[in-house]
Amino acid sequence: MSLVKLYDTTLRDGTQAEDISLLVEDKVRIARKLDELGIQYIEGGWPGSNPKDVAFFKDIKKEKLRQAKIAAFGSTRRAKVTPDKDNNIVTLIKAEADAITIFGKTWDFHVREALRISLEENLELIYDSLEYLKKHAPEVFYDAEHFFDGYKANPDYAIKTLKAAEEANVDCIILCDTNGGTMPFEVAEIIKAVKEQIKTPLGIHAHNDSECAVANSLHAVDLGIVQVQGTINGFGERCGNANLCSIIPALKVKMAKECISDEQMRHLRELSRFVYELANISPDKHQAYVGNSAFAHKGGVHVSAIQRHPETYEHMRPELVGNCTRVLVSDLSGRSNILAKAEEFNINLDSKDPVTLEILDNIKEMENRGYQFEGAEASFELLMMKALGTHRKFFTVLGFRVIDEKRGEDQKPLAEATIMVRVGGKVEHTAAEGSGPVNALDNAIRKALEKFYPKLKEVKLLDYKVRVLPAGQGTASSTRVLIESGDRHTRWGTVGVSDNIIDASYQALIDSIDFKLHKSEEQE
Ligand SMILES: CC(=O)SCCNC(=O)CCNC(=O)[C@H](O)C(C)(C)COP(=O)(O)OP(=O)(O)OC[C@H]1O[C@@H](n2cnc3c(N)ncnc32)[C@H](O)[C@@H]1OP(=O)(O)O
Ligand SMILES: CC(=O)C(=O)O
Structure with missing residues (x-):
């Protein structure tokens, strides 16, 4: 099996996604997990961008990673300054990472419009930034930004930019589909042409704007590319990056390409969920391979x-x-x-x-x-x-009442619930307050039952979802409540439906408690 090196940019391009921001501690924790998974390169951030990324490179040095190399990211030097005077380049070196990756312009349109310099000057920027970095870092990678769009617009110039990087002796040239609009058949055609002219090992960095990032990356590997960049769960700028949670199993299971071990791959779903958790984003149920619905x-x-x-x-x-x-x-x-x-x-x-x-x-x-x-x-x-006929009746609810009261325009509403339950021969009548009527009812039910069943103290209400169901012919609309509860060991979901939201919530709450009591009894 041939080896493909995985380059994770969750901590850099992943954080360029809307709604994603990671603390330095989160980044270090994710880096540890990526290392355990067997990812070969972890791009930690852009030290020339912000103090948080500078702190990451400092903190990650204290970690004993098993095998992953840490890469620092930045850009080619600014026009009119030499690399040794360019703040971004100097900061990259100061980060003391195992590898440095810089991006430079491939597309003549970008050189003219974004950098506003001549095409020749851009080639100089690429060459002397990389040549300088090669003297100061163990490994240097070149991200050819907008490579595919640049090649389509002006193939000769696009190749010249790669040649400038090759002359500087970089370790890998990464072809980037920065705007994510390239189709898989175009990727194949263009990579074949590049391979005839460039001998430096190649990589791919694909964005997902036309939903082709994974397909483009796999195509590239099929054509002999040796480094694949991507992010966990496909997080990244705009529509995201190539999703490593799909790329890894596709490489190993479908293409017989070695990248991480079988044992490491068994932790892929766990890592996906870990990153969702730290990014404070709900996991995508329908995500290929690792999502709850995938199988x-x-x-x-x-x-x-x-x-x-x-x-x-x-x-x-x-x-x-x-x-x-x-x-x-x-x-x-x-x-x-x-x-x-x-x-x-x-x-x-x-x-x-x-x-x-x-x-x-x-x-x-x-x-x-x-x-x-x-x-x-x-x-x-x-x-x-x-x-x-195996259900056991642990309790009977004899009745409940919920009051929601607002005592003035600027007063917070108060919610209170009372409930009467019978357990064996005993009747318990309890009242409890809550932040809202459902919370008050939940508190009252537990307060009444915890006396008889102390195990219920472990139960926590983790999620509460309400959906108003459209009315059928001649019927009023009804409400469905889904509740997720949990204890120290597990989580479980219950449902209630009624045209009264409190009643629907009551059904789901009672099922949750009933389920916990059955499971506790089974365990005992
Ligand atoms: C394709 C990618 O995803 S690349 C990564 C993109 N990520 C980010 O931009 C996040 C981190 N960025 C930042 O923190 C800031 O943009 C910084 C610190 C890098 C720069 O901030 P500023 O100096 O205020 O510049 P600003 O962000 O407004 O504009 C970008 C500058 O970079 C220059 N630039 C863009 N690409 C390159 C390049 N490859 N080489 C050199 N300079 C470049 C632009 O010309 C512009 O400079 P100018 O205004 O002097 O002409
Ligand atoms: C380098 C990079 O992030 C890009 O071209 O998309």
């Missing part, structure tokens, strides 16, 4: 087939990237979905058992009323237990 099967026909052989509807084994097969339950389910779920919950169910059909019919009828079990597997498991 989630909903249609009954699909579920029936994957149970016979997973490859019928899975392009590769999810475990290779640390993901897993999931079966969803909905009104598109068949008996196979119900049986798969039963197996997941360790429930013995036979496809010929009338209960299987009863559960299936029940689900379809409830989904028709607005329930959705895809994100509410705990409610579904409770429903199964009820159908099978």
Whole structure:
């Protein structure tokens, strides 16, 4: 297997994405994880840009990375100053990184319009910036910005810029699709032409503005490119960069190109989620390879087939990237979905058992009323237990009342809930306040039940989603509430539907508590 080197720019180009900003500590934590994953180069930032990036290069030196090299990023020197006097170049060297990457202009249009210098002067900028850096850094890479657009506009000039970098003896020339508009067939044609004229090892840095960044990067590797730049989860300027979470498994599984070990790749999903978490961005469920839905099967026909052989509807084994097969339950389910779920919950169910059909019919009828079990597997498991007669009634709610009161225009509203529950022979009547009516109700339910079941103290409400469902013919619109709860060990989802938002929330809250009590009992 030939080796492709991965160059991660999450900490530099990734942070150029709208809504993404990382603290120095976050950057160091991500760098550690990238190193563990086996990424060969980690671009830490642009030290000439801001003090945070300067601090990163200082702090990362204290880390004992296993194998990754840290790269510092910047640009060619400014016109009219020599490299040794150019603040950006001097700062790059001071960062004392293992490698330095600078970008320079390839596109004649950019030279004229953005830099406003002559084409000849730009070639000098490229050559002497790189030649100077080569004397001061162990490895120097050249990002040929807008290479593909530049080549299309003026191929002779674009090649001249690469030759200037080659003459300066750089270690790798990276062809950049900076505006992300190049098509895969153009990439192939242009790289072939470049390879006839440039002998320096080549890399690719593709943006995703036309959704082709991953395809372009893979095409480039197929044509012999040895360095692939990208970011975790595809974060990056505008529509993002080539997504390394897709590139890595494609290289290894589909193209037999070595880049990280099999064991390292099993941590890819974990790393993807770690970066989402630190960037404070919700993970994209539908993300290829590592997303929650990447191997989630909903249609009954699909579920029936994957149970016979997973490859019928899975392009590769999810475990290779640390993901897993999931079966969803909905009104598109068949008996196979119900049986798969039963197996997941360790429930013995036979496809010929009338209960299987009863559960299936029940689900379809409830989904028709607005329930959705895809994100509410705990409610579904409770429903199964009820159908099978294994559900235990831990408590009975005898009634509740919720009051939401505002005492003046500039006063905050106050919410209070009272609830009456019976556990065994005892009746408990409790009141609690909350930041809103649902929170007050949640507090009151727990306060009433925690006395009997102290384990409920562990339960936290992690997410609360409300969706107003459109009215059907002759009916009022109703509300669906999805709640995600969790304890120290796990998370679970529950659902409630009603034309009253408090009632819908109540159903989801009660299911959450009921589920926790069943699971605690099973564990004991
Ligand atoms: C394709 C890419 O993604 S490249 C990376 C882009 N990332 C960033 O821009 C984030 C970090 N940038 C920054 O912090 C700032 O832009 C800085 C510190 C680099 C520069 O700030 P300023 O000096 O205030 O300049 P400003 O940002 O307004 O304009 C960019 C300058 O860089 C110059 N420039 C652009 N590309 C190059 C290049 N390859 N070589 C040399 N100079 C360049 C422009 O001509 C302009 O200089 P001028 O105004 O003197 O003509
Ligand atoms: C260098 C870089 O980030 C680009 O060309 O997109």
